[in-house]
Amino acid sequence: MESNNSIVSGFDSDKDDSLKITLHKIPGVQNGCMVVLDGYIDTYNSSFFQKQLTKVIGAGYFNLLFNCGGLSYVSSTGLGSFTILLKMVKVKGGDIILSEVQEKVAEVFQILGFSQFFNLKDTTEEALEYLRHDEGSAPGPVFPKMLVCPSCGKNIQAAHAGRFRCTNCKAIITISEAGAITLG
Structure with a gap:
């Protein structure tokens, strides 16, 4: 089993007790990385979250699948971090998919209008299928x-x-x- 540091050098040098981040390469998806989140993202740890994921993007992974099954809470500041990361991967031709999003976290995305910018899938398998299908298919609609x-x-x-x-x-x-x- 790969460690976070073998996927992104120095990834585990920073830690936060409120959010555990585990990385997995996604076989069959170019530049793909699954990010398993366990904990919460709020005003106090959103900069840690954003810094860690910036390392992932900097290491060449810009098709990101966030498994949010263990993510119990996201504040508006945390959503801002997700949005910044989405902008970073989009300019590289990548995407962010969120799977297994808990109901109360999904509500925050919907209430603040962020669900229109993020691709949410019910299961990780569905998200992986979407990413793998997207790899071999012709480009989809560009707009909106x-x-x-x-x-x-x-x-x-x-x-x-x-x-x-x-x-x-x-x-x-x-x-x-x-x-x-x-x-x-």
Whole structure:
């Protein structure tokens, strides 16, 4: 059995008693890593969570499956960390799938409107099947797509390709059919 450190060098050098993170490579999924969460993510440990997962992404894993069966609570700050991680993997062509999400955790995602950005699956097997199927299939629909303004960094949700004006900095942004974003 692989240890966290054999998957991501130095991963276990930092620990937090409120959140245990266990890593597993996903056979058959390029750049795939299953992240098993046990504990909770709140204001006090969300920076630890985000730092640890940044190590995982930095090690080349950007198709992430979070097994949330042992995750008992996520605060809005924790959701913010998940969102930052989603942005990090999306720019690399990856994705985040959450499986076995407990009802009260799923409610937080839904109430705060985050369930539209994250792919939640009932079982880990269903999530693995989704990731493995996605590997060999043709690219799915690009839109709707969550993007970041290259000028100011504001989140933009695009329903289709075209030219848009950022509501924050007023920069003109062009989004290609493939979902690439450029200024002008």
